[in-house]
Amino acid sequence: MALISGDGSLRNLTLEELEDAAHRQGEKPYRARQLAQWLYKKNACDWPEIKNIPRSFLDSLRKQYCLCSLSMSSRLESCRDHSVKYLLKTSDGNFIETVLIPQGGRKTQCLSTQIGCKMGCLFCASGQGGFVRNLSCGEILDQIAFVAKDTGSLPTNLVYMGMGEPFDNYDAVVKSIRIANASWGFGIGQRRITVSTVGIVPGIRRFSEEGLNQIKLAVSLHSPDDAVRTRLIPANRKYNIPEILKALEEAEDKFKRQITFEYLLAGEVTDRDEDAVELAGIAKMIHAKVNLIPCNSVLKEFRPPAERRILEFQKVLEKEGIRVTVRRSAGQDIAAACGQLRLQEGSVKRET
Ligand code: SF4
Known part of the structure; x- marks a missing residue:
């Protein structure tokens, strides 16, 4: 353990x-x-x-007990979109990241759930840095308290999309969601909370039974092809696309919100027309919507798709009746992709 x-x-x-x-x-x-x-x-x-x-x-x-298990290591504010990235130090000398993203009237906080990550995704700095340990429920919630103290107000929305795979730290994550949502806790509505997974099948099944059915579930798909997806997300070897879809189909009516597929658009790897057609077929099966995330130049292994390609890909999906949004990564100038800051600052401390 x-x-x-x-x-x-x-x-x-x-x-x-x-x-x-x-x-x-x-x-x-x-x-x-x-x-x-x-x-x-x-x-x-x-x-x-x-x-x-x-x-x-x-x-x-x-x-x-302590009142906050985290302390400030650094704080970077994006001059482009005013997102703020915090590098926080845990009581045992490790580092985690949390990002606050202001957008319209909302303030969305992206939370880390683990120090490092076991999933090893090719496009992710956290995956490259390896795994150290799970965060406790208190450490997840302390990220919210710490940032609220710094900014003077609570976030309006929470996304469990920072460092770590939430369903690989299931109990602490679900406990933290219940406390964040409770009227005696932070009181953040379930509809304002998103949990993102690479597709840990037992986690999807268990989560669908928690009664937290207003929470939005996002699944990082990134390719409709098992071989390509395994290259991008090694965890696909254990839980491949058909297995993930089966779990999502079974769980679909238990979630009151539409499931989202996160989809990284990487030039000539995942952005071909045939990918869009296959993705549309998969999304239709579970009535999911799709978030397209064009990869940025920080990801050395991939080429960002041309703007025209993004629009064409989007059109193919829309023609098939799929709801699509294109999400530009916030805070690119402050290394806001998960785990980047921690790696850049050389602040990866391993368990010995
Ligand atoms: S993308 Fe998420 S699941 Fe994959 S390595 Fe990074 S933190 Fe882990």
Whole structure:
């Protein structure tokens, strides 16, 4: 089992667990709700900020927990689109990234779920840096509290698309979603939360049974061809396209939101007309929509597709009745593809 060393954050605890902690100290259950107010409404990151709770209770908590397990390593703001990338240090000296992307009236925060990643995707810096460990639920939620403290307000939307594969750290991710969504927690609506997976089939099946059916599920497909997809996403060897589609078909009616396929458009690798036709067929099977992501020049292995090719690809899908959006990566000038900053800064610390 992977070592978890972020268990010390108080945001690992549900309201029930906070009530148990209060009970053990001879405190009334309402103290847990007061504490939750400080953790999720006021984003307290230092003990002296907490005012209306008995010092003896706080002192006992302080012996076991911290209010924020993360500290700032660096903060980069894009001069192009004002997205902000934070490189944060964990209590055991590792580094994770989170990005805040302002767009229209929304502020979307992209969360990391692991330090590094086992999936090894060819186009991803996190995959190249290897895997260190899972993040705890508290470390996932501390990313939200930390950034809210820095900016003065909570994000409106959350995407579990940062460093790591969310369904490879299933329990901590689902617990963090429940707390982020809870009225006593950050209170972020399920419809404003997206979980992105490379297609971990048991994770898709389990997640469809969680009752979190307003959450948006995004699957990184990136190619309709198993051989090409295996090159891009080695995890495809274990869970190939037919298996993923079977799981999605079975789960489709349990999700109230349309499933999204994320699709990386790489010149002459995934951007041919025949790819578009096959992709349309797959998307139709599960009534999915498609997010096209033209690869950028940071990805050395691939050539960005020409603008005309992107539009032609989009047209083929639309002609087949598929809903398509083209997503330009935010913060390209600040290395906002997951894991890039951590690699660039040489801040990859391996477990020994
Ligand atoms: S793209 Fe996602 S799943 Fe693939 S290596 Fe990167 S972080 Fe992991």
